[in-house]
Amino acid sequence: PGRLRDLAQAAGVKIGSAVRAAPLNPDPAVGDEDYRDWAREQLSTLTAENELKWDHVEPARGRFNFAAADTIVQFAHETEQTVRGHTLVWHSALPAWVSALSGDQLEAALQTHITSTVSHFGSDVAIWDVVNEPLNDSGSLRSGGSQGFWKDRLGEDYIDESFRWAHAANPTARLYLNEYGIESDSPKARGLYELVKGLLARGVPIHGIGFQTHKLETSRLSGLADSLRRFADLGLEVAITELGVKLLTPAGGDSLGRQADVYGWVTAACLAVPRCVSVTAWGFTDRYSWIPAPGAATMLTDQYVPKPAYYRVRDVL
Numbered sequence: 001p002g003r004l005r006d007l008a009q010a011a012g013v014k015i016g017s018a019v020r021a022a023p024l025n026p027d028p029a030v031g032d033e034d035y036r037d038w039a040r041e042q043l044s045t046l047t048a049e050n051e052l053k054w055d056h057v058e059p060a061r062g063r064f065n066f067a068a069a070d071t072i073v074q075f076a077h078e079t080e081q082t083v084r085g086h087t088l089v090w091h092s093a094l095p096a097w098v099s100a101l102s103g104d105q106l107e108a109a110l111q112t113h114i115t116s117t118v119s120h121f122g123s124d125v126a127i128w129d130v131v132n133e134p135l136n137d138s139g140s141l142r143s144g145g146s147q148g149f150w151k152d153r154l155g156e157d158y159i160d161e162s163f164r165w166a167h168a169a170n171p172t173a174r175l176y177l178n179e180y181g182i183e184s185d186s187p188k189a190r191g192l193y194e195l196v197k198g199l200l201a202r203g204v205p206i207h208g209i210g211f212q213t214h215k216l217e218t219s220r221l222s223g224l225a226d227s228l229r230r231f232a233d234l235g236l237e238v239a240i241t242e243l244g245v246k247l248l249t250p251a252g253g254d255s256l257g258r259q260a261d262v263y264g265w266v267t268a269a270c271l272a273v274p275r276c277v278s279v280t281a282w283g284f285t286d287r288y289s290w291i292p293a294p295g296a297a298t299m300l301t302d303q304y305v306p307k308p309a310y311y312r313v314r315d316v317l
């Protein structure tokens with residue numbers, strides 16, 4: 001039985017996970033050797049779970065701090081893994097100084113943020129989630145409250161501009177829009193489809209759609225391959241960017257088996273669509289996960305013991 005990354009390569013995709021800088025740290029006093037070994041051996045693409053978000057890279061205006069993200073990018077470089085840069089424009093994880101801006105000042109700050117961040121990494125980060133979660137479940141752009149921050153303050157144009165600025169900072173990077181709730185033919189998926197058609201018609205440099213795919217053990221996913229294909233048919237890449245499958249609590253019956261089913265269906269859907277380039281899990285061990293036990297959404301226990309989901313993904317690859 002091979003390593004996931006070798007099996008994925010043979011299948012023409014990359015396999016990855018969100019990772020955290022602390023356990024990846026090469027200093028054994030800080031890092032976690034088991035975490036480093038597993039990531040190195042099994043994965044071919046990494047995503048910084050939080051370290052590239054705006055509140056991390058520019059907590060105060062003009063004070064950039066890329067140290068934690070650099071740890072991840074350096075590890076990936078040594079391990080011949082690609083990095084998905086996550087994420088440049090999101091209504092969440094904004095530092096307070098940005099939330100206080102509006103109008104030209106906000107637009108200038110956004111341009112500087114995108115340009116500085118993309119330029120800092122150059123070819124080491126060749127894929128970016130430029131815009132994250134722009135839509136309501138109804139398929140319209142988010143507006144109102146803190147979630148409507150970008151559209152309400154800059155107008156719907158902010159999406160076009162963000163992609164253009166990212167492209168100017170790294171013309172060879174693959175630029176993605178990343179979203180959740182688009183894994184079937186939902187109103188949100190339709191809204192996104194229309195949005196993306198508009199972007200393409202205006203010549204906006206967008207190259208891919210990221211499907212987050214945070215799911216539950218009871219999720220079904222029968223429409224996923226079709227949804228991936230619809231966006232791929234626009235000439236775009238697609239990717240599974242944040243796969244996790246939360247267990248119901250208290251766990252009943254064959255919870256881990258159902259979790260494995262969902263991991264397997266998602267992986268198979270990506271393999272069924274030629275333009276689907278990667279499957280990234282949102283964490284690979286419950287030891288470092290935004291959904292630790294009892295939800296336990298990853299493929300390995302907090303002791304790094306593979307669950308049925310790991311073996312299922314391996315079998316599907």
Ligand code: XIL
Binds near residue numbers: 132212242290
């Ligand atoms: C989550 C991280 O996993 C958490 O550690 C953090 O506290 C909040 O953000 N969609 C996304 C990710 O695009 O950036 C989110 O990550 C999970 C949902």
